[in-house]
Amino acid sequence: MQIPTEEQAAAITHEATGLTPFELLQQMQTRTILHASEPPEYREQSAPWAGIGFTLNQHQYVVSISDITEILPVPAITPLPGTKSWAKGVSNVRGRLVPIIDLSEFLGLPAPSAQNTRRIMVIDQKPLVAGIIVDEVQGMMQFPSERFSEQASATSSDTTEAINYFIEGSYNLEKEYLVFSFDKLVRHSDFLMAANE
Template identity: 40%
Template sequence: MSEPQAAFQALLTLAQRSRAAARGLPAQADIRPHWSGIGFSLMGSYFVAPIGEVSEMLEVPNHTHLPGVQPWVKGVANVRGRLLPLFDLAMFFGDRLGSSRKHRRVLILETETLYSGLIVDQVFGMQHFPMDEYTEQAGAVPSAILPFVTGSYPQGGERWSLFRPALLAEDPRFTNAAKS
């Protein structure tokens, strides 16, 4: 065998060994579209709010109490130079926050006409749910919250109710926080 033929044969052998040792491509998994939202707890129930309806999450800031407002209005805080009204969401619904003060968080709702902070028991951050598991039935939530819930997703043995802050922003009881 000539030198060029020997070299070519060596390359063929190397190529065959490489193919024999190569791993196959990973199995193609079925990709399910997911819906994402901000998970939080309130009054012992799990909720998720659409990302587009919550502009920010933060710890409960220092705030100033306001006279002549409903008891669920906690006050107003200065957040990066903007005045943020703070609302105790559980108290608005006729209950009280169940978590310790250090776990409470504020979900900031910002629309064209409203900038408000909703105090909730705890925030779990981004939650992702397979879209095909959505149901229009709410999870186990207090009846006062039902008008603001449009469905739910199961996850981790819990049913996460889809809470719509935009519906809350349209409620005249919420937008008129002055004492009667």
């Protein structure tokens, strides 16, 4: 079978449609424009919010992942005389002495029954570095930003007023996770006064 030349192809096209090849291309372009569907609406998706989940007194909390430098089992702690009971002492964490704070005790919550699940979340809020003891760490969690609410339903009824001060909102997935602010914690006047008066 012989392939037709450009002139022969143009003649066949004109004979079949009554249009020149250029007119045929214009017609195809017009049809394409008329029948083109709208592109799907572009929705900018924001990055999920990442945090570290932890529990205090059987309530679920989350803190920004950027606030935590590391998570450790509770290490050996050297008590310091003349400090409040929630200031447990200092511990050697990778060659530096870090003050260790029991968050439950600081907030006036009962001591957890299970001590073996307790962990230390090390925070580095310049110039203060501290190890914060929590009842349990659930690990890294990601929350869609649209699931954030500035109002946390659990704050008024189920938690103490002392905790409510540190809550900045909540993320709601299967359950509610209260967003705890370590930034507010390390600037709180009571936290900064660990020495007994």
